[in-house]
Amino acid sequence: MNRPLTSLTLLALLAAPAHAAPPPTVPADLHLGGPAFRALAADSYARAGLKGTFEDWLTTAYARQGVKLEGQATLGAALEARRAHLKGLKGAAHDQLALDTAAWAHRFVKASIPRFSLERGYEFAATLQSGERQCLLQSTIIAALLQRAGLDAGLVMVWKSQTGQESNLGHVTSVLRLPGGDVQVDASEPTPLARHQGLLARVDGAWRFVTPAFQGDRMTAYARADGGGRVPSAGLGFLSLAYLRSQYDYYRAERTVGGVLGTGTGRSTPQGLKTSETLLRRALSEEPRNALAASVLGTTLRKEGQNEAARTQYRAAATLYAAQGHTPAGMQANLKWADTTGRFPDLPAPILALLTRSAH
Known part of the structure; x- marks a missing residue:
């Protein structure tokens, strides 16, 4: 029987202490019913003032479905039955049932x-x-379902889409590991399996930008974006719990009403920017190597008029990106601004804008 988390356990999982050293990059254990998944969901419910648990909601959503996994009436029983079924199979039969499980999880999340x-x-x-989801949430749920079914699954960041379009780590997807290679399971797509062309995950003990090599839908190897070599699919590690906690707080900061993006108001407000800043600092206390959070903190400080702090923050973020093997175009532009304004701090803004466009 699954036992509820104690308040002490929740605090241990969700507190954001200052780290003497960066947190470990061990892939997150997110299995449905486990303490990490429950803590992430409980934090969200607490922020919204909701009672009950997300697992209860998910179980109810499963009960409403017409087609049952393994013919089981409850979600927990269905996933345990699928785990037992998978354990009894080997080779191609096991892989096919694993892919079928991923396809079911994809359908279940999109329908629910x-x-x-x-x-x-x-x-x-x-x-x-409101019956709403986004890439981080849907990928967390899919990984939780697959892990509960006994499969090796987790999350990675995406910096290059299926069409090759680059972003500043603008997407998240779940990944299922199979002996013949990894597959992306993405509920943002109409079909279960995706082929995003650039990922960020753990490689060689650190967060790295990588480019997967595909055979069909399977990623059989990864090339480090910094030219540091090629690694087999088994050499890629999924995002850690610390990174995921950091990323949830990053999105809270990004979408704060009146915050760094001006969400809800069409413009940034002093109060909204301060909330974004607080959440971004929390995200970086949880995972100091979250380059996206470090970059957007620089933009938040810049919008607050803290130009010197913004320049320092942009340079720190650029150092993270360089260490991880790729610097997105937006970060390059921010660093260019930081270097130019740092050299000519007293020039009027229009002149600085001209210098920023022509510098380097």
Whole structure:
């Protein structure tokens, strides 16, 4: 029987202490019913003032479905039955059932949480309040379902889409590991398996930008974006719990009303920017190597008029990106601004803008 988390356990999982050293990069154990998954969901529910648990909501959503996994009436029983079924198979039969399980999880999430929302969908609470999801939340749920079924699954960041379009780590997807290679399971797509062309995950003990090599839908190897070599699929590690906690707080900061993106108001406000700053600092206390959070903190400080702090923060973020093997175009532009304003701090803004466009 699954036991509820004590308040002490929740605090241990969700507190954001200052780390003497960066947190470990061990892939997150997110299995449905486990303490990490429960803590992430409970934090979201607490922020929204909701009672109950996300697992109860998910179990109810499963009960409403017409087609049952392994013919089981409850979600927990279905996943345990699928785990036992998978354990009894080997080779191609095992891999096919694993892929079928991933396809089921993809359908289940899309049917249970029908709307996609960048503004609210990162919160577990949004599923209950508005039936909304976003890439981080949906990928966490898919990984939790697959792990509970006994499969090796986790999350990675995406910096290059299926069409090769680059972003500043603008997407998250779940990944299922199979003996013949990894597959991306992405509920943002109409079909279960995706082929995003650039990922960020753990390689050689650190977070690295990598480019997967595909055979069909399977990623059989990864090339480090910094030219540091090629690693087999088994050499890629999924995001850690610390990184995921950091990323949830990053999205809260990004989508704060009146915050760094001006969400809800069409413009940034002093109060919204301060909230974004607080959440971004929390995200970096949870995972100091979250380069995206470090970069956007620089932008937040810049919008607050803290130009010297913004320049320092942009340079720190650029150091993280360089260490991880790739610097997105937006970060290059921010660093260019930081270097130019640092050399000519007293020039009027229009002149600085001209210098920023022409510098280097």
